[in-house]
Amino acid sequence: MLRKLKLRPILSWILAIYLLGGVALYFLQKKLIFHPEPLTADYAFKYDIPFEEMRIRINEKETLSAILFKAASPKGMVIYFHGNARNVSKYAGKAQQCIRRGYSVLMMDYPGYGKSTGPLTENTIYANALHMYEVARKFFPPDSIIIFGRSLGTGVAAQLAAIRDCKRLVLEAPYYNIADLATRMAPVYPYQYMLDYKFPTDEYLPKVAAPVVIVHGTDDHTVPLASGEKLAKLLKPGDRFIPVPGADHRNLDNYPAYTKALDIALQ
Structure with a gap:
């Protein structure tokens, strides 16, 4: 007692x-x-490749900011959804990778990132992604549009590809869903009931009719390879899961296997 x-x-x-x-x-x-880095409205973007800054007025309080990186004679367009840090200025190198393979690149900032304003909610991000698709459709048909998501952006890309036609969906370092990722980091809470942000990539992926390519570093300590492997079980015949041996979350560019994976993803 x-x-x-x-x-x-x-x-x-x-x-x-x-x-x-x-x-x-x-x-x-x-x-x-989210780890945004906001920019002032008069901030001047500077890149070594041709680009056009886009400002889309959603309503009186919300503005969607995006950059269109222009290839010389594009065969199509990549709609690129970036990770959870900084803003589009960080990802110009990713745009160059696509341009070298013949694609122009349309890249938006999430609310609170860069010059984008509005509430930082999951539904707002999805709605803004749909605006990007509408812009891309002004230039190219669906069979010339690749939807590409990296890290945080993989859930956004998967959701868009689940509701709109495209040539291919590319997911780089994807998570199964946010609750699953949180559980892997600290498996002591019922995150599925706690989180306002779901980004259920696992629910969207089976609804994607287009071919899918998943690329994931085997030594990724931010979004573990196991997340990509779980998603790989949901892939259709003909879809690809491409592990990059030795690569971490932030150094995929350093590996020849990643270059080969991009050649496949951006055919």
Whole structure:
């Protein structure tokens, strides 16, 4: 009996810490998932490749900012959804990889990133992605449009490809869904009930009619390879899962296997 009495305050403290941790995670989830770097409205983008800055007025309070990187004689367009950090200025190198393979690139910033404004919600991001598709369709038919997502952007890309036709869906370092990713990092909370951001790539992927290519570094410690492998089980016949041996989340560009994967993805 005495031992049980001594254990009660310890268990109470453990429970309190657990609950406080869960509350903190809930209220901090936006800061943990998104790492935007806003830019002033008069910021001048500078790139070594031809580009056009686009500002799409959604309503009186929301503006969608995007960059169209222009290939000389494009055979199509890549709609590129970037990761969770900074803004489009970080990803010009990714645009160059596509341009070298004959594609112009349309790349948007999420709300709060760069010059994009508006509420940073999952539905707003999806709606803005659809605007990007509408822009791309002014230049090319669906069979010349590749939807490409990296890291955070993979869920966005998968959702768009699930509702619109395209030539191919490319997912680089994708997560199964946000709750699954959080569980892999700290498997102590019921994230599926706690998170406002779901990005259920696993639900969208089976709805994608276009060919799919998944590229994932085997030593990725940000989005583990196991996430890509779980998604690979949902692929159709003819789809590709391409692991890049030795690559981490941020150094895929350093590996020849990644270059070959892009050659396949951006045919």
